[in-house]
Amino acid sequence: MAKTKTAPRARTRVAVLGAGSWGTTFAKILADSGADVMLWARRPELAREISEAKRNSDYLAGINLPISLRATSRLDLALAGAEQVYVSVPSQALRENLAAAQPHLHADATVVSLMKGVEKGTGLRMSEVVAEVLRIDPAQIAVISGPNLALEIAKEQPTAAVVSSTSLETAQAVAMVASNPYFRTFVNTDVIGTEFGGVLKNLIAVAIGIVDGVGYGENTKASIITRGLVEITDFAVAYGAAPETMSGLAGLGDLIATCQSPLSRNNTAGRLLGQGYSEADVVKQMNQTTEGLASVGPILELARAQGVEMPIVEQVRQVLAGTLDPRDLAPHLTTDTDEPQGERTIDDKTPGGGPLRRAFQRALHQLRHGGGSAPRDRS
Ligand SMILES: NC(=O)C1=CN([C@@H]2O[C@H](COP(=O)(O)OP(=O)(O)OC[C@H]3O[C@@H](n4cnc5c(N)ncnc54)[C@H](OP(=O)(O)O)[C@@H]3O)[C@@H](O)[C@H]2O)C=CC1
Numbered sequence: 327m328a329k330t331k332t333a334p335r336a337r338t339r340v341a342v343l344g345a346g347s348w349g350t351t352f353a354k355i356l357a358d359s360g361a362d363v364m365l366w367a368r369r370p371e372l373a374r375e376i377s378e379a380k381r382n383s384d385y386l387a388g389i390n391l392p393i394s395l396r397a398t399s400r401l402d403l404a405l406a407g408a409e410q411v412y413v414s415v416p417s418q419a420l421r422e423n424l425a426a427a428q429p430h431l432h433a434d435a436t437v438v439s440l441m442k443g444v445e446k447g448t449g450l451r452m453s454e455v456v457a458e459v460l461r462i463d464p465a466q467i468a469v470i471s472g473p474n475l476a477l478e479i480a481k482e483q484p485t486a487a488v489v490s491s492t493s494l495e496t497a498q499a500v501a502m503v504a505s506n507p508y509f510r511t512f513v514n515t516d517v518i519g520t521e522f523g524g525v526l527k528n529l530i531a532v533a534i535g536i537v538d539g540v541g542y543g544e545n546t547k548a549s550i551i552t553r554g555l556v557e558i559t560d561f562a563v564a565y566g567a568a569p570e571t572m573s574g575l576a577g578l579g580d581l582i583a584t585c586q587s588p589l590s591r592n593n594t595a596g597r598l599l600g601q602g603y604s605e606a607d608v609v610k611q612m613n614q615t616t617e618g619l620a621s622v623g624p625i626l627e628l629a630r631a632q633g634v635e636m637p638i639v640e641q642v643r644q645v646l647a648g649t650l651d652p653r654d655l656a657p658h659l660t661t662d663t664d665e666p667q668g669e670r671t672i673d674d675k676t677p678g679g680g681p682l683r684r685a686f687q688r689a690l691h692q693l694r695h696g697g698g699s700a701p702r703d704r705s
């Protein structure tokens with residue numbers, strides 16, 4: 327008897343806006359996950375190189391891109407028929423790019439932010455800028471964040487990330503399209519925590535770079551990472567994030583990757599500051615997006631509005647402003663000079679145990695009592 331043939335599943339048509347290191351890498355992730363991908367590069371010559379040579383020599387030297395990946399410098403062509411639109415331009419350029427994209431966006435398309443910054447002037451997270459400019463249902467918006475250094479992923483070194491949307495269904499749909507053997511996606515509905523994790527770890531990575539540039543060693547860095555996680559968690563929880571998100575891939579996971587890796591632009595910028603370069607010199611030398619430098623101001627304003635102390639981020643601001651010698655960026659980690667330094671612990675910040683303690687307790691509980699292999703971000 328002849329076998330009945332099942333029709334192959336139609337490939338999801340997706341667009342990626344922004345052909346820098348992350349946009350191009352994410353386009354590769356999506357193509358390798360089986361999607362039909364069109365990448366938008368604002369420069370026609372780059373779009374041509376990607377489409378014809380399957381290379382992006384400006385941002386991913388030596389990486390062969392998938393044969394199926396197409397690129398264009400025309401927004402209308404990139405967005406035609408796209409069911410999911412992934413956006414990876416510098417955070418400060420999101421608003422203008424969304425305005426240009428809007429006339430070509432399908433009304434039902436899901437918009438996915440891959441960015442890790444907040445908007446200067448408004449302090450809005452990227453998903454909030456998307457909602458404000460496009461005025462779409464929040465269930466059509468998702469964000470992706472995690473320990474995701476572009477070049478490692480472009481080389482297909484395995485990693486994981488969190489897809490978050492207020493709609494679990496949307497997060498699942500995006501995760502289905504953006505998952506392959508080297509890129510594993512978990513889902514959650516904590517958009518605030520997932521986004522702030524990505525923004526805030528950049529600032530701690532700048533601090534790590536600074537002390538590295540000064541020549542301090544592992545104790546200093548471990549102290550900053552640990553106390554930095556407390557700052558990140560306090561801030562994000564004050565804005566409504568779930569504490570467990572901050573001890574997961576989008577918080578601790580990304581903090582570790584970015585603070586440890588010389589591939590991180592934020593870390594590199596910090597190292598230059600620590601070596602004595604001014605902010606202006608550093609900006610000139612960094613020819614790639616360094617979100618942390620633009621986020622310091624808006625994050626400290628948001629922290630003040632909620633009464634959250636961020637001594638490490640504050641010291642980064644002072645180094646950038648030239649009012650603090652990088653050698654004095656120390657993990658004494660409190661802005662309150664009346665408080666005995668070094669005596670505070672993670673747990674004493676919130677009555678009944680800090681958010682980290684509760685998160686670790688939950689994580690331990692899940693480990694002990696299982697939770698299966700469901701792709702929810704429970705790390
Ligand atoms: N790189 C990484 O490892 C990761 C980055 N991210 C996040 O992704 C976002 C993008 O970063 P990334 O790809 O690394 O940055 P890159 O600096 O590598 O690339 C930036 C891209 O944006 C384009 N661009 C710059 N200015 C504008 C503008 N005004 N309008 C439109 N396009 C513009 C650039 O085009 P052109 O080349 O023409 O200048 C380039 O394609 C950031 O928020 C970053 O935090 C998140 C995870 C990992």
Ligand SMILES: O=C(CO)COP(=O)(O)O
Nearest residue numbers: 472473474475590591592
């Ligand atoms: O977000 C990143 C890794 O997860 C990339 O970090 P940088 O922007 O510092 O390079």
